[in-house]
Amino acid sequence: MPRREMMKCLFVSESCVCHTDLAIKDGVLPFPLPAVLGHEGSGIVEAVGPGVKHLKPGDAVVMTFASCGHCASCEHERPSYCLDFGAQNYSAQRADGPVLLSQGDEVISGFFFGQSSFSSMAMAREHNLVKIDALVDDAPIELLGPLGCGVQTGAGAVMISLDVRAGRSFLVLGGGAVGLSAVMAAKLRGCSRIIVSEPSAAKREQALALGATEVIDPLNENLVERVQQITEGQGCDYALECTGLVSVMEQAIDSMAMRGQLAVVGVPPKLDATAAVSPLALIQKGLKLMGVIEGDSCRVYSSTSCTRSSRLGVFRSPR
Ligand SMILES: [Zn+2]
Ligand SMILES: [Zn+2]
Structure with missing residues (x-):
């Protein structure tokens, strides 16, 4: 299945600022500017590509870091040590598709952490989305973005x-x-x-x-x-x-x-x-x-444990 068919659009209802965004802005971490940053997004799935298996339009999701999904680390449920982590999260463009962001003739860097969620719409892969419908009753979707980076x-x-x-x-x-x-x-x-x-x-x-x-x-x-x-x-x-x-x-x-x-x-x-x-x-x-x-997190752990912990009332927004 071509990778582009795994892409989806989603409406970003909230994206929080993480220390890594500030490190890019201040030039501590290398990333070509100008860019749309943001990597603690949450929102509602707007549309899905034909290769998407577990999500559908209307699903509430938290966006997390990107990983390839098939290297040794990913297969052992440690995607934050993905052998392709740099390219997946810091390449500034999709390797498998057209330029996503531009202003006039100028190309704008995007796909930051597979999302660039300081935006009203973002593209992501199924690998870096966590379905969180079990949480929606307990917490507003716009507060859940940090689950995908800082909290986890x-x-x-x-x-x-x-x-x-x-x-x-x-x-x-x-x-x-x-x-x-x-x-x-x-x-x-x-x-x-x-x-x-x-x-x-x-x-x-x-x-x-x-x-x-x-x-x-x-x-x-x-x-x-x-x-x-x-x-x-x-x-x-x-x-x-x-x-x-x-x-x-x-x-x-x-x-x-x-x-x-x-x-x-x-x-x-x-x-x-x-x-x-x-x-x-x-x-x-x-x-x-x-x-x-990223706390050694993987999607399966994040969705089950954070849901359970939220229901226990233990996790509250640290903001
Ligand atoms: Zn972060
Ligand atoms: Zn990988």
Whole structure:
């Protein structure tokens, strides 16, 4: 089946701004400009191509990142590590079809994350759409766009990548949309302590409202000392680094308990940044350090788990 027959149009009812959109705008991540960005879209399917199997006009969907659907990572339900991820999400044009966006003779870059959803209409493939009709009763469609990137990055890191267990301690570095989504997921998993380090007082308040048990102001408190104090010298069993700051990642390593697990999702402002990690510290404490893209989410997981979690009233919009 030609790929273009998998395309569909949909009306985008809302698309939220993610940190990655800002990184493109600021030139931190390469993408040819001018461009239509946006990769947290949600809306109603307007029309489908003849190759589309599981969606029909009128379906409510959340748009997520694009993947090829047939490489080794995609076949093992880890599409965020798609071997063709760069071309699928950052190529600026469809590889298999005509130019989608232009102004006069000027070609406008699009198909960002397979959607470019800062628009009233967008094209996407079935691979990067999640049908969410079970959620519509519980939440307005225009609030669900972040499920496709920011929320699944934080919540997926907790529930899939780290597979956080009940009764354990969890440290979140950075209380933005990703970090707060992780807080909600950690609460759902029954963590005994959920500690959030965040310089913004307003975000610390939000973290407490969403389930954090303690908050730390890293500008006025020593992060490592406070974590040790809160955990009575044990350190944290799990941590999620969302800030992209190398110094924070290094402090997170020093805050871990024996056999702790640290997941890193924050992209550093300088892409070639490196961190100082002591191999001996990793060995002596038996630490696990992992990088995570999009919370290791896949469509099947996103649709079932987020639906269930929403019905439990656990996930609320972190905005
Ligand atoms: Zn994003
Ligand atoms: Zn793939």
